[in-house]
Amino acid sequence: MKSAYTWGGILIVVFASVVGDILLARAMKQVGDVHALWRRAGLWRVVSRILGNPNFFLGVTAMAVAFFSLLFALSWGDVSLVAPAAASLTFIGNAFAAKIFLHEKVDRRRGIAAVLVAAGVALLAG
Amino acid sequence: MLSHGMKQTGNISLHHLQGVILAVRNPWVAVGIVLLLAFFASYMNSLSWADLTYVLPATSLGYVLLALVARFALHEQVSPLRWLGIALISGGVGFVAGGPALTAHEHPHEGSSPFDSAPGRLAGKNASHGAPAEEVISGGVQP
Numbered sequence: 229m230k231s232a233y234t235w236g237g238i239l240i241v242v243f244a245s246v247v248g249d250i251l252l253a254r255a256m257k258q259v260g261d262v263h264a265l266w267r268r269a270g271l272w273r274v275v276s277r278i279l280g281n282p283n284f285f286l287g288v289t290a291m292a293v294a295f296f297s298l299l300f301a302l303s304w305g306d307v308s309l310v311a312p313a314a315a316s317l318t319f320i321g322n323a324f325a326a327k328i329f330l331h332e333k334v335d336r337r338r339g340i341a342a343v344l345v346a347a348g349v350a351l352l353a354g
Numbered sequence: 355m356l357s358h359g360m361k362q363t364g365n366i367s368l369h370h371l372q373g374v375i376l377a378v379r380n381p382w383v384a385v386g387i388v389l390l391l392a393f394f395a396s397y398m399n400s401l402s403w404a405d406l407t408y409v410l411p412a413t414s415l416g417y418v419l420l421a422l423v424a425r426f427a428l429h430e431q432v433s434p435l436r437w438l439g440i441a442l443i444s445g446g447v448g449f450v451a452g453g454p455a456l457t458a459h460e461h462p463h464e465g466s467s468p469f470d471s472a473p474g475r476l477a478g479k480n481a482s483h484g485a486p487a488e489e490v491i492s493g494g495v496q497p
Contacts, residue, residue: 249410252401253406256398256402257401260402261402261403262398262402262403295390299360299374299377303360303364304365311357315417319414322410326406326407332406333458335453341411341449344442344445344449345411345443345446347442348441348443348444348445349414349439349443352418352421352443
């Protein structure tokens with residue numbers, strides 16, 4: 229039963245993380261290059277433009293859900309299972325989601341990189 | 355830090371959700387949250403000029419750094435499997451870093467705002483890896 233709770237928590241962490249990453253990436257693409265914007269219009273303009281973006285708030289909300297789900301999962305399962313499983317599955321999920329929702333060019337290079345990094349994280353954190 | 359703090363806090367029951375909020379009062383959890391905020395600011399900055407599938411693998415270098423600190427500063431034992439993990443992450447990051455940072459979309463003039471991304475930075479990054487110029491765009495996507 230504890231294992232089911234742990235894996236349920238991991239899946240919620242992964243889902244919320246992927247949704248949060250996609251929304252934040254979309255928000256920051258809509259804002260534009262922060263460095264250039266800061267240089268031209270100042271910090272206040274950067275902050276107001278980011279905080280005025282609805283995708284940013286939705287993304288932060290999803291990230292908050294992921295964070296508290298991680299706390300739950302860590303309290304139920306071992307960190308050696310929760311951390312690598314959540315991180316690895318998030319890498320793979322993001323590669324698919326970025327291709328579908330952000331229309332990023334996830335070519336063979338990026339696909340292989342996602343798999344290599346996910347495997348590496350699983351080995352390292354496990 | 356978060357793991358250490360949560361182990362000190364103990365199991366959190368679904369019937370006592372306020373335990374999650376109270377966990378933030380644990381110093382280990384609090385410092386972990388501050389460091390996460392610093393990470394978040396850097397992450398958002400990177401996402402403003404590069405693809406998610408370009409930025410995300412790079413963030414995993416933190417795992418490599420953590421393992422190297424554990425081995426050489428804390429003198430912990432790092433198993434061969436973990437060294438293999440370091441090699442895989444480094445290879446993956448090197449793989450994705452060799453390509454363009456930003457995907458070209460069909461409307462190259464969308465990002466013509468003076469507040470959009472820095473073309474010099476992206477073009478320079480792209481040129482240094484010999485990728486075709488049309489792989490990158492000079493501006494961000496407008497809302």
